[in-house]
Amino acid sequence: MSLPALVSLPVSLEPFVQRAADAFLAAGGDWTNWPDARRDAFARVCAASDFVAEQVGRDAQLLSRLADEGLLERTLAAGELRAQLAERLADCTDENDLAVLLRRYRNRQQVRIIWRDLTRQADLAETCRDLSDMADACIDLAYQWLYQRQCQQYGTPIGYRSGRPQHLVILGMGKLGAHELNLSSDIDLIFGYPESGETEGAKRSLDNQEFFVRLGQKLIKALDAITVDGFVFRVDMRLRPYGSSGPLVYSFNALELYYQDQGRDWERYAMIKARVVGGDQLAGKELLELLRPFVYRRYLDFSAIEALRSMKQLIQQEVRRKGMAANIKLGAGGIREVEFIAQAFQLIHGGRDLSLQQRPLLKVLATLEGQGYMPAPAVAELRDGYEFLRYVEHGLQAIADRQTQMLPDNEADCVRLAFMLGFEDWTAFHERLLYWRGRVDWHFRQVIADPDEDENGDDELLGAGEWSPLWEESGDEESASRQLQQAGFADGLAAWRRLADLRKASQVRSMQRIGRERLDAFIPRLLAQVVEQQDPDLVLERVLPLVEAVARRSAYLLLLTENPRALQRLLELCAASPWIAEQIARYPLLLDELLNAGRLYTPPQAPELAAELRERLARIPEDDLEQQMEALRHFKLAHRLRGAASEIVGSLPLMKVSDYLTWLAEAILEQVLALAWHHTVARHGRPKRVDGSLCDPAFIIVGYGKVGGIELGHGSDLDLVFLHDGDPNAETDGLKPIDGAQFFTRLGQRIIHMLTTQTTSGQLYEVDMRLRPSGASGLLVCSLAAFERYQGTEAWTWEHQALVRARVLVGCPRVAAAFERVRGQVLGRERDLAVLRQEVSEMRAKMRDNLGTRSSHAGTGENAFDPSVPFNLKQDAGGIVDIEFMVQYAALAWSHQHPELLRYTDNIRILDGLEQAGLMTGDEVRLLQDAYKAYRAAAHRQSLQKLPGVVSGEQFHDERQAVMRLWRHLGLD
Structure with a gap:
């Protein structure tokens, strides 16, 4: 597209010119030796741009120097912008001086660029190039200046692996990365550094992460802070991994892992334009090579096409936002649509066609034409429409040096914009704008439309x-x-x-x-x-x-x-x-x-589940407990839904659903313990063991019941017991010391608080602690030694039954091993079988009386199989608890002879062990396992239907009778 034409100055803009001229002359400006063309240009520019008028009114010499040096009438050579700034910074003394010099340099260049743009001496390509080169110079030279000063203060960052000094790599994203910056654009940056390490050469060393975080913060302040001289560039860091909630700076390894494991489609689009704009160029090239496979897939495959579909959805969400109709970037037929058309072809074909692996949009459009991806007339219309919209964007931003793409809502600025674009009035301009937006939108629909849709929508x-x-x-x-x-x-x-x-x-x-x-x-x-x-x-x-x-x-x-x-x-x-x-x-x-159906119906395995949660929490500040609790709840809700959805569609069978829900609880408990430990230690210091060493953490969370038996359902609570192996009397080593007993009690309280507190996202889990020694009247957290004594001398038989299904969920491996030893000793002792049968039978009778179906005498009455009488899947005779009690009885009765019965805590594998030990026949074991699975499957279905665990009495006749027969066979009546 040719440059917009020049038109005569509208009468309504003459007062803007007069005010600018008066301010210029009052500030000491002198145009007596200016040629007429320059005076006409002054009037044209100041009529359109309040920013230029304000700058020349503040410092008339700025414009005079630019004019005297001939910079208003010529194109700058490559590297000239950087050289000018480097010369200015040569004598910079401190950060305040740096801020002043950067802003005055920026204002000077901004006036020059706007002047040349509005007088049609520079085309779109030159304007964008100068703006981008100016940004590159400001970013890199400010970084280099700050880096040297910070090294003097903290030492030079050295990599552990290479032993070499480390530099920051500054990636410019979006328009900056593509060398397409507009007149008042913010700059999207991502900070990275090659490898971990720490500084050397100063009294106080820092690890590289902290060094570069501090340096990055200073650089942002140097560029972004608003002072009396304005700002240099608005800096936006939200394109980095995890956005605003993530660390400011990442190592190359962390960046590679993030994009490999968690990078999303929109981040692929963004990374297309990534370019090293500051810092270590060689290391930056290495980083971009590491990230290239994330952006460009090797083959044209289904995922690439799905990425295109997702892109369509993202665009349509944006263009329908409130007020976006007047936005020439985000609205229908706007700049963004042209960018997405180009990026769509890059994402689909760029892995195979290296010619598409480039940043500038106009070059990509040329390649699309040259390689036959789009017809020449379509590319020509997109190119001309894009250039027109970019000129409009520059005109909008030239007015007040404000980042806007919204059409003006006042008459004066409407006149200005039409004037800048070479139109006699607003109506003529607006008609042309609507034409180009219509053509862009039409091409956008042709490229992005789903082929399954018909022509009418x-x-x-x-x-x-x-x-x-x-x-x-x-x-x-x-x-x-x-x-x-x-x-x-x-x-x-x-x-x-x-x-x-x-x-x-x-x-x-x-x-x-x-x-x-x-x-x-x-x-x-x-x-x-x-x-x-x-x-x-x-x-x-x-x-x-x-x-x-x-x-x-x-x-x-x-x-x-x-x-x-x-x-x-x-x-x-x-x-x-x-x-x-x-x-x-x-x-x-x-x-x-x-x-994402694939993600919804294919939940991850336990290691991936735990890693995903760790990564989510890693981006939250360590001391932001509220945000941590919300992240935990969001994670639980999402994965619980995946488990339920997978069960409904059949992609996960019952046992795998329970495994998955149990892994989810363990992953959450692992992080809850870590967070609670961190917060408690931060307040009181670390507790000690009896030998004086520090605990690490010498604490475990033991799961009983369903979580212990790896049989969690969709709404299950957690039966937990907390044990520690610290010295209850020794004080912690913090500024506010407390004895070990208090420390572990507070740790337990904090864990329960994190699990049970109701937030806007609900609670993590209901927690039942009544299985701890002495139940509700006992200590919240018990030492392992006290637990061993209690289980050996005071515990009831039903508590030993519960211990059969107990296992360590998370915590200290050393204490976990000690718990397994205690559990094995307690459960593996020889028992009087007659007494054991009597105690197990009596406990089961009490449960039936209290919890079973009264109308059928807990499933033992003559009407138990009547269709009108409900069957309680869990509590009635022949149900789930009968099977559990038989398994627990068998483990207590025979594990002294067959310790392998204690290896597992879930009923299915304990039953397998009973068959292998010759204590039950294969038919008996299969009968109990099948009945148990059938009951649990029915209970899951009831749960998903929001119904109690009760079914019609006509169901499960064979299973119930068989279970009751085996119950009697074991002498448990």
Whole structure:
């Protein structure tokens, strides 16, 4: 596209020129020797730009020097901008001086660049290049100056592996990375350093991470802080791993691991433009090579196409935001759409076609044409439309040196913008702008559109169009009910009234305009998919509470509108489980989990689960307990949903679901213990052992019951016992010392607090501590020695039964091994079998009396198998607890002869051990295992249906009778 034409100065802008001229002359400016062309340029520039007028009014010599040096009329040579700044910084004495010099240099160059842009002496490419080169010079030279001073103070950072001095690598992202910076852009940066180590050469050494964090903070301040001289560049660090919540600086290893394991699609888009703009260029080249596989996939595969689909969704979410219609970057047909078109081809084909692995957008467009990815006319329109929009962007920002892409809302600036773009008036300019935005948007839709959609759009494809009038109440109740019934609803009137109730809900009535527009777009799509479900009445009943819950946070509605597959998964899960429907309604953040079916239905293994949680918490400040607790809860909610979803679709069988939920609890407990230990030690110091050594932490969390038996369900609580091996009387080594007993009690209290406190994201787990020695009246945390004494002399038989299912979940390996020794000694002693049978039978009888079904005498009455009499899966005769008690009896009775029975804590593997030891036949073991699995599967289904663990008495006849027969065979009546 050719440069915008010059037009004569509108009369309405003449007062701006007069004010600028008066200020310039009052400040000592002199234009007596200026040629007429320069005076005309002064009038043109100051009429358009308040920023330039303000600068020449503050320092008239700035413009005079630029003019005298000929810098207003010529293009700068490569490296000239850097040389000018280097000369200015040669005598810089301190950080305040650095700030002043950088800002004055920036203001000088900004005036020169705007001048040349508005007088059409510089084209778009030169303007962007100068702005980017200026940013490079400011970033790198400020960094080099600060690095030398910080090395003098803290020593030089040295890498452990290489033994060489380390430098920061500063990556410029976005427009800076592509050398496309605009007139008032912020700069997106990422900081990295090659390797860990510490400083050398100063009294006080720092590790490299801390050294570079401090240096990065100083660099940001040098560039970003606003002073009387303004700022240099607004610095945005949110593109780094984990965004604002992550560390400011990362080692290369940490960056590589993050992008390899957790990098998201939008981070691939961002990394396309990454360029080393400061610091160690050679190391930076190495870093970009490390990250290249993350950005460019080797093959054109399904994941690349899915990334394109996700990109489409992200764009459409942005362009529909409130107020974005007037935004020439983010709105429809804006700059962002051209960028995403180019990046789409880069992501799909860049791994194989190296010519696409470049940063500047116009060069990518040229490659797309040259390589045949897009037809020449389409590329020409995109290029011309993009350049026009960039000129508009520069015009908007030249006015007040303000980062904006919004069209002006006042007449004076409208006149200015049209004038800068070479149009006689706003109407002519706006017509041209609408033309280019329309062409860009058309090409955007051609490239990004899902090929499964038809030409007329999503509404017709999804059947949503026919539901819009119904939702908008264009008909009466009778016709609406009839339409719903004809579409598949059993009770059309009830469905219509549910929709009417949603419309009347306070959450909906108080929605802002953009939110209501999103709701109006979403409901027809929702209905179109609901009628495809097997039971649309039930699905609508379950999903509408979620819609009402998120109505005020309409981004969630947009997410589902833009992701039909996610909406389909939501409806399928809601149809299958009211528990899931309720969970998502209570915690809408779970909707994010529906975007990726692979992740949703293929939960990670235990090591990956623990590593993911560690990484999430690593980005949170150590002392931010509130944020840590929220992160733990979000993690638990997300993974619990994955477990339930996987069970519903059958990708995880029952036993694997319990494994997964148990691993989840262990991963959370591991981090809760670590956090609680950190906070308690920070306050009181570390406790000591009897030998005087410091605890590390000499503390374990023992799981009983379902968590101990690796059999957690969807709503299970945790039966826990806390044990330590410290000296209860020795004081901790902190500034506020307390004795060991108090320390471990407070540690236990903090753990329970972190697990049970209700936040906006609920609680982590309900915790039952009654299985500790002496129950509720005993100490919260017990020493291992006291636990051993109690189990050996005071514990009841039922407590030894519970110990069969006890295992260490997390904590000190040394104490864990000692606990296993104690457990083995307690459970492995020889017992009087007659007494044991009597005590186990009596305890079971008490439980049946108190917890079983009264109408059937806990499943022992004559009516126990009557369909009208419920069967309690857990407590009634022949149920879960009978099997558990038989396993526990067998372990207590025979483990002194067969210690291998104590190897495992779950019932299934203990039963396997009984068969291997010849204590039960294979048929008996299989019978108990199958019955146990069947009961637990039924209990899981009941839980997901939000029903109690009770089924009809006509169910499980064979299993119940067989279990009761074996119960009697063991003499446990």
